[in-house]
Amino acid sequence: MNIKLGINAYGKNAVNLSKIIRHADHHEFRQVSVSVALEGDFDTAHTLGDNSKILPTDTQKNTVYVLAKEHFTSTIEEFGLYLANYFLTNNPQVSKARIEILEHAWQRMTFDGNAYTHAFTGGSTEKRRTIVTQTATGVQVSSGLQDLLLLKTTDSAFENYIKDQYTVLKETADRILATKCEAMWEYTTTGLDFEATYQKIHTSLLHTFAHHKSLSVQQTLYAIGEQILLDNAVVKEVSLIMPNKHHIPFNLEQFGVENKNEIFIATDEPFGYITGTVVRD
Amino acid sequence: MNIKLGINAYGKNAVNLSKIIRHADHHEFRQVSVSVALEGDFDTAHTLGDNSKILPTDTQKNTVYVLAKEHFTSTIEEFGLYLANYFLTNNPQVSKARIEILEHAWQRMTFDGNAYTHAFTGGSTEKRRTIVTQTATGVQVSSGLQDLLLLKTTDSAFENYIKDQYTVLKETADRILATKCEAMWEYTTTGLDFEATYQKIHTSLLHTFAHHKSLSVQQTLYAIGEQILLDNAVVKEVSLIMPNKHHIPFNLEQFGVENKNEIFIATDEPFGYITGTVVRD
Amino acid sequence: MNIKLGINAYGKNAVNLSKIIRHADHHEFRQVSVSVALEGDFDTAHTLGDNSKILPTDTQKNTVYVLAKEHFTSTIEEFGLYLANYFLTNNPQVSKARIEILEHAWQRMTFDGNAYTHAFTGGSTEKRRTIVTQTATGVQVSSGLQDLLLLKTTDSAFENYIKDQYTVLKETADRILATKCEAMWEYTTTGLDFEATYQKIHTSLLHTFAHHKSLSVQQTLYAIGEQILLDNAVVKEVSLIMPNKHHIPFNLEQFGVENKNEIFIATDEPFGYITGTVVRD
Amino acid sequence: MNIKLGINAYGKNAVNLSKIIRHADHHEFRQVSVSVALEGDFDTAHTLGDNSKILPTDTQKNTVYVLAKEHFTSTIEEFGLYLANYFLTNNPQVSKARIEILEHAWQRMTFDGNAYTHAFTGGSTEKRRTIVTQTATGVQVSSGLQDLLLLKTTDSAFENYIKDQYTVLKETADRILATKCEAMWEYTTTGLDFEATYQKIHTSLLHTFAHHKSLSVQQTLYAIGEQILLDNAVVKEVSLIMPNKHHIPFNLEQFGVENKNEIFIATDEPFGYITGTVVRD
Incomplete structure (x- = not known):
């Protein structure tokens, strides 16, 4: 041995x-x-x-x-x-x-x-x-960002998922979607304007997050990656980490008060952890 | 007993x-x-x-x-x-x-x-x-902020201090001044526009930090507190914590290169810790 | 002015x-x-x-x-x-x-x-x-510790408290008691064996925490402070901070399983924050 | 596309x-x-x-x-x-x-x-x-530990390295070696006594760190990995991360005092970052 x-x-x-x-x-x-x-x-x-x-x-x-x-x-x-x-x-x-x-x-x-x-x-x-x-044999540049806090107060749903004996989560057509986003994208070349390209991708990421009608974190993640690739020929692939920073509706009803999707418990742990890479075929 | x-x-x-x-x-x-x-x-x-x-x-x-x-x-x-x-x-x-x-x-x-x-x-x-x-007997409101990172690249000096056998620090007429500011001020009343007052004080804090010709962190701290009191009759006193987040010139000279106050080591610890309350007489 | x-x-x-x-x-x-x-x-x-x-x-x-x-x-x-x-x-x-x-x-x-x-x-x-x-006019020594994690799996209850319209907490005769203890005590003199005294107080703190039949964090806190004062004439007063690091029984019953005080959610925030100083009369 | x-x-x-x-x-x-x-x-x-x-x-x-x-x-x-x-x-x-x-x-x-x-x-x-x-197609178990603080006060040297125009580090035959160790090892099987095996490997890691005459962090890392593999046929490979948590001799000499390798500045950043996997051939 x-x-x-x-x-x-x-x-x-x-x-x-x-x-x-x-x-x-x-x-x-x-x-x-x-x-x-x-x-x-x-x-x-x-x-x-x-x-x-x-x-x-x-x-x-x-x-x-x-x-x-x-x-x-x-x-x-x-x-x-x-x-x-x-x-x-x-x-x-x-x-x-x-x-x-x-x-x-x-x-x-x-x-x-x-x-x-x-x-x-x-x-x-x-x-x-x-x-x-x-x-x-060469040089490779990946760029991105980390610890970007993103949140939207509507246009986010989570429904039609698997229910089993341990499911208690209620389906919702309107929830808070919040994440601490990490994104890295791989460039196809080193001969580019890194500043302008970064700013363009940064805007694209925020714009897609804001305007997307989200059916899940996964779908939003993919939409962001896809948009970055569509808009930037110099990007080969995009990897995103989008933990789901849950804001859980507080149960006001137990005190005879209605919670019209207003008051939430902001939690740190546990958290959903959604990761994905979007690539060119 | x-x-x-x-x-x-x-x-x-x-x-x-x-x-x-x-x-x-x-x-x-x-x-x-x-x-x-x-x-x-x-x-x-x-x-x-x-x-x-x-x-x-x-x-x-x-x-x-x-x-x-x-x-x-x-x-x-x-x-x-x-x-x-x-x-x-x-x-x-x-x-x-x-x-x-x-x-x-x-x-x-x-x-x-x-x-x-x-x-x-x-x-x-x-x-x-x-x-x-x-x-x-009553109610008291103190307001403020914490973890505000402030930095200026000039208009900050530190000279004419005590020298003893353990002094090696060099006097400088032009250094980086950086701090993670915590400020709390006490209001004399609860009957005021808390939002407008806060924004006014916040601007005053930043403006004084930016425009002050600083001879020490202490002097800048006092100037900020004084300005807030001068501008806001509803503030009884101001307490400030301004740790000195040192940016230390890197010794390029040992490598035959001149450091014209350009390249610094950004340090976390140890740090100067300067605190003070500015009050009305 | x-x-x-x-x-x-x-x-x-x-x-x-x-x-x-x-x-x-x-x-x-x-x-x-x-x-x-x-x-x-x-x-x-x-x-x-x-x-x-x-x-x-x-x-x-x-x-x-x-x-x-x-x-x-x-x-x-x-x-x-x-x-x-x-x-x-x-x-x-x-x-x-x-x-x-x-x-x-x-x-x-x-x-x-x-x-x-x-x-x-x-x-x-x-x-x-x-x-x-x-x-x-003199010199004062306070000593202590911080970030000491303490936990007991029984001999801790919390009952007979106030119930109002916002109370949902269930009384319990047997819960986990956990804390991240901070303790500081003031010495009456500087002329003592700091090492031996510290070790004696440290043991006293742990021993009291372990053996006390706790009816609340407050009572355990007081018992610890009292014991340190009883055992150490050189200690003038003891201040304790004992945040309640909640371990909340997980609701297994909703899945048809009994939770015999076995499975808990270990939480960080929010947390009870209990502080007190025990002094000599 | x-x-x-x-x-x-x-x-x-x-x-x-x-x-x-x-x-x-x-x-x-x-x-x-x-x-x-x-x-x-x-x-x-x-x-x-x-x-x-x-x-x-x-x-x-x-x-x-x-x-x-x-x-x-x-x-x-x-x-x-x-x-x-x-x-x-x-x-x-x-x-x-x-x-x-x-x-x-x-x-x-x-x-x-x-x-x-x-x-x-x-x-x-x-x-x-x-x-x-x-x-x-199967199941794989890797086990290990993280955030294990290890330190030795002697039997650690660092000499005979490359010197170039940016080298100022002095060679030393006797330095502090400190690390916050992360180790993960891959098991060849799931049919083993995980508790006993873990304890044996843990002891092996500490024992090797303590007794090794270290010429570099790299050499100590390899020695630990090798020893774990030699002692445990059920381990396929060992990956170690051993950041060098520098303790830098404080320059007492500038104050006319000799530092016989006694007084150090304990630093957090920057730190050497040494990683390696030790495998079977």
Whole structure:
């Protein structure tokens, strides 16, 4: 019986970096969390403790900070592409470099309709995200978002499902649909305007969620994925995670009061967990 | 030697409630977390296990849901006032009722400049908050917010502080100032437009933060509190918690690169913790 | 109308420090989070931006690390006392120094009944805690713990409470009692064996929780506080926070199955929140 | 261009369930979080909103609670096997049922060396975990743990790694090695004593971590995986995630004090992230 190393990777996670970009009439403030993961010829590091091919994660971290000065000037996708290429081409022992970047959104404060030059508010849970993966044979960019809270107060039903001996859920033609959406889509190319494309897909996601007459989370999920693919030839496939953040009607009737779909218990756990990938045939 | 009960309270925390308010042309969606705390004649509950004066926290929770139907129609302050009064006047054994309400912000989605009727995005960490405290002698409303992320990229200095043998921090005339602000202010009356007052104070807080030439977090904190008091006769005092969320310049110089105040390490811990109350004389 | 500074404080929070103490036959590993808060003559810092009396929080942090080498050798109480005294006596502008220390527990691994010399497991949510407050007139030590999960599967009832129109809770003579306990007690002196006293009180807390025939959380809370005071003359008063982490019987009966107090829904929110201080008369 | 549904799944997550098992002389208390995920013939649910093959996640939740009464009597693996089989065999439209169970550890309190009958402490971050996956062609059990905090104060080095222009990390023959370990191993069979096997592997993991002379996290990870495979013929492969929770020596030297590897900054982020699977050849 022999034992050997299977799939493995290492790198530095959560390299928290902020940058001020000074424009002529205002400051831009960016805050990201970068994670680097490297795969390659690391067998003897595991089996012998031979570190001669190990680029320390501390060095990876420093590299991210240094390269951010010249190369983090536009989207996280462009910065991710630079970093992935840097680590792959400077380290012959590395066969795959994977860069993940989360961006925390900061907005310029607005007073009397005017964006202020250098003050910002932050704090949205929604984070933009990209994963860039480069190997000897090519580079792949996936982009998306996480922790986007979406909710609609009508145009959502759930009916005609299986009933068995453990079913007590009541069918409803009108419920709250709420989710903390995570979406990632794979691009067919790296030669595109990542900012404009992202904004277009983001709007498409929100627009479809809002306007869809939902018969289930699954159907809404599919509709969003389909719309993104229909509108964007540069997107190869879309993966969505849409947990069902239940808002359960509170039983006012037990106290002689009618609940006309007004008062709900907002719950965290348990939650429905609906995931799906929409692809091109 | 005798032993006795000192200060005590009990109630239900985190009553998570959502409500749809249906207007003629759109839906309003509200989500709050209500906490009830009661003080009163509860000595024998502690010393004898006599529950005859205990209103169960489960009943408190139900009460919140039921009363929300008729009485949660405008601000959290108005709902808090109703609840505090309800618990105090219906329970003679209660000498003090304290209601705390946190509101999670949801925004209507906007497409082509138009707010959509029934779809929302959420997810800001900033939460509006009120604490209503009622006793036999009166009622007090404090309002505020928590988890408001604020940041400015210039107009912040920190110089001329004490240097001792453990000082290594460099003085700077231009640094990032960032905080996760918590603010609570005490109103002198319950007869006011809580919504308009809140919005006015909120703007004042942001405006002062943005425009202040900061020599320290302390000075910015005081300036914010002072401005709120100057602008709002109905505010008795303002308490602010402004942790210093440090963005530390990354040492690019060790790699032969200049850091012109561009690239920073965004840190979570440790953090400066600056608190203060600004009062009228 | 005049405006002025009220209560205020500042300092460095979450100074995360670990230490190896090398004994003859084994290593001891300690991990703490230290928070410093200073009050004093800081009015002009707030009103004028005059930092001449400000000891930077960065310096406070360095001070904690440096002093840990010689002075963090036994309990967190002794280290806290040293730090509070250091900051107060070295800074004439400081009128009150407050040191809070949380200790994360690490246990030596045991193999075949023998504690191993230098390997540890951690990960309990329970954290030991102390708050040392020193002013010109004296020093006060409070100690305790937080996030201690306690649960008993019987000897807990809740009956004979108020019933009103919103009551649906059923009385029970046998329920699960679970809490995430926070306890802090005030010592009458600093001249005591903090380690032995803590261990004695800790045992007393657990023993009382386990053996008490509980008629309510309030009664259990009081019994614990009373027992600690009875057993420890050096304790002046005990404050306890005992949220009721509800385990709600799942309604199996709706599926034709009997639930003999066996199967429960473990909930997080909402939760009962019971607090009380037990004092000497 | 056609668009279609790719990989998808749905189910109920975080079904938080507790159970009292009453033995002759003591109570056993168990608390688990169960997540169900189903794959199968759900295309029309996505594309048409046809819910006729959808078993609601609410029903899944009820099923877990009901079946826990008779079938959650020993290990989480046995319960997971029962649940996976139940969902697969009762739902012809389901092609794969995946059950994940996390168990929160509760320990009986001990007084004077005796375990008390019905009182418990909880609160370890370490959680036991299993994933059972059943399809028409068979069933697979993976078991493991997460959030296990491990630390050693010596017998850990990191030297002889690559140095480049961004390297500042100093080589060290003696450092703290700390990790929050996640481990999952795949069993070759379902016919085994899951409890005894788990305990044996758990000990093996700790023993290897403690006794290994570590030249890197990678080498320690591999040593642990190898040892588990060597000792347990029923284990097919082991996957480990061992983030490097850095304890960085504090620079006391800048204050004229020597740091003999005693005082460290305990950091959370960034962190090294080392993952690997050890397999049989």
